[in-house]
Amino acid sequence: MSSPDSPVRTRHDTRPASAPAPAGRKRAVDPKRAGGRVDRAAGPSWLVVVPACVAAALAVLPLGYLAVRALERGPAFAWNVISGDRSVQLLLRSLGLSATVVAACLLLGISLAWLTTRTALPCARAWSVLVTLPLAVPSYVTAFAWLSAAPSLAGFAGSALALTLASFPYVYLPVAAALRGTDPGHEEVARSLGHGPLRTFLRVTLPQVRPAAAGGGLLVALYVLSDFGAVSLMRYDTFTRGIYTSYRASFDRTPAAALSAVLVLMTVALVTAETRSRGRAGYSRTGGGTARRTAPAALGRLRLPALAWCGTVVATAVGFPLATLGYWLAVGSSATWEPATLATTALTTLAVAAAGAALTTVLALPVGVIAARHRGRLAHLLEQAAYAGHAVPGITVALALVFFAVRYVRPLYQETPLLICAYAVLFLPVAVAATRAAVIQAPPVLDDVARSLGRTPFGVLREVTVPLAAPGVAAGAALTFVVCMKELPATLLLRPTGMDTLATRLWTETGTGSFAAAAPYAAGLILLAAVPSYVLGRHRT
CATH class of the missing domain: 1.10.3720.10 (MetI-like)
Structure with missing residues (x-):
């Protein structure tokens, strides 16, 4: 009688337990031992590698x-x-x-x-x-x-x-x-x-x-x-x-x-x-630790x-800014700010932030899939390249895109697509991290099952990987949307002439000392950012 951990063999299976699997039959990969990744001899599909290289x-x-x-x-x-x-x-x-x-x-x-x-x-x-x-x-x-x-x-x-x-x-x-x-x-x-x-x-x-x-x-x-x-x-x-x-x-x-x-x-x-x-010191505990919560220390x-x-x-951090905004909103009047202008600026902010979040998520998806599902120099290089924007300030990204647009794609200079590309460069690490974490949580053995049923690599990605990782990818997109709304330096340099977001309008009014005129834009920015932040926080708890 076999133990629970021993392989189960039928009456017609005369192979010893240590014998290799027959040719043509793939051995299942234990996702726990593989660290959430699957090593495939062919490597990642070009349908994923090409867009990942574009993002990098x-x-x-x-x-x-x-x-x-x-x-x-x-x-x-x-x-x-x-x-x-x-x-x-x-x-x-x-x-x-x-x-x-x-x-x-x-x-x-x-x-x-x-x-x-x-x-x-x-x-x-x-x-x-x-x-x-x-x-x-x-x-x-x-x-x-x-x-x-x-x-x-x-x-x-x-x-x-x-x-x-x-x-x-x-x-x-x-x-x-x-x-x-x-x-x-x-x-x-x-x-x-x-x-x-x-x-x-x-x-x-x-x-x-x-x-x-x-x-x-x-x-x-x-x-x-x-x-x-x-x-x-x-x-x-x-x-x-x-x-x-x-x-x-x-x-x-x-x-x-x-x-x-x-x-x-x-x-x-x-x-x-x-x-x-x-250093090399370890900070993880051995075993599962205590199963009960410790009694809180009495103060x-x-x-x-x-x-x-x-x-x-x-x-100091929340109450005072909100109270100050309330004061300036009460002091201000139609002579200092116009609701129509505020509404137009808010809609512009939502539009460019949504476009930036969408492009960033699309670019992050293939990079996150490769980082989560494959090992090797290519996967490591693409993931590290995607994080390059984390080391570059927004104003530097804006300068780079201005230089690139003036030299090579002049029609894009001071146009909205260039601003959206800046958001993608700046916040690609945010979306990649969320996508990679979501894909890792999806069992990689399901990809192998879909392949064994005849699905193409693109079909596996579309029908298995992306649906399973969708909640985490959506959370990353929501977080990217929030940070795009608040971005200031790249928006100041790359926005089209005559276009304002809530952030740039606030910066302009405050720079001239018009605090009553700046308050509605500050309040609108906080309100718009608070909605997805609340939904995101509620989803994670």
Whole structure:
């Protein structure tokens, strides 16, 4: 009698258990052992490879532009631009702002994650939702709110405040997820040895969430380096504002390209440093861990300060901007803003964001399928190329597409299709990540079953892979739609003449000090971004 794990053989099957399968019969691939991927001798179909190569080529276009344009007048000229006093000043300003914002976000994100997941904080579930709401408020809207209320904040302080309040959820979300996934038994042991909540957090909990905190800090640093709206409204010169000023002030694009190359190198250096900081230490637990949830730590005398801390963060990051917008909406009148113009701008924003999300999702689908279903150098290269846009700020992508359009496709210059392509380059990593995760969750053995039934590779993709991954792909498309609506620097440079989105209109009105006229566009942007954000959040919970 065979054991449950032994192969089952019929009476007519006289082959030994270790004998190979007969010729012509394919051995099934265990998706768990394959890591969610299927190795096929023929590799991915050309019907998937060709569009994936198109997406990768579009994603690496800005990097090629920087290499050509920055060296167009020779390495000596580029070095003079990079090593000049202005560039060094921009470098120090950008690094100082990034370091300040990352430190503040780590403090906010880690403390709030610990309070909402590991302590007996009253209404912890409600607080965990409230502290993620700043993701729906663009950084330049937060900057607008604080600048209109306190003009003296313009400069470094205002930029750091606005960027911190807009980006600390990037630390909170991964740290909170790590705290929910780690084995709480270690903390129980620490408490049984007499350690209090604070000492347990510092000695036991914090080391376990360090990779998540480092990853969140990296996202914040990249966000700060690429931000244009908040620093522009606060009139604080960083690399992004310096690149925009250089582009607008001269017909020579080489200085702007050289500055963009430095910004890309800074981004690559940050990613490399974060990767090396992980080291070789393991942070995963062995086994399934404890099946029950640990008892939350009692806050005791810290209960009221903890509630005050959470309330202050939410009120500052969400309540104050909304209250400021409400004030300026009440102050404004038909003399300062027109509902018809607001409606037209909102429809334009929805149209270009929807087109950008659709193109990005279509380009991301073949890349995500190859990354999830195939191994090899080609799959790795295509996936890494698709993520190239993650290292290039929006203003650099816009400069690259302007250069490409003027040189090779002049009719597309300052036309909507070029703007939509910019959205695809910038946010392709968002859609690829969502698509890859969704395809991996679909059992790859179903693809093999469909092939054995005579389906072509395209038929397998259309009838099996895409339908199974559709919910995850749709979630990625919704997230891409939200970020397209909020994008500012590329939209400013690439929008057709006379076309405005809510983001560009807000930036224009705020730049002239017309806060009452800017408020409706800020409110409209938040409302439009909040709807898909709410649907997306409800779908994931």
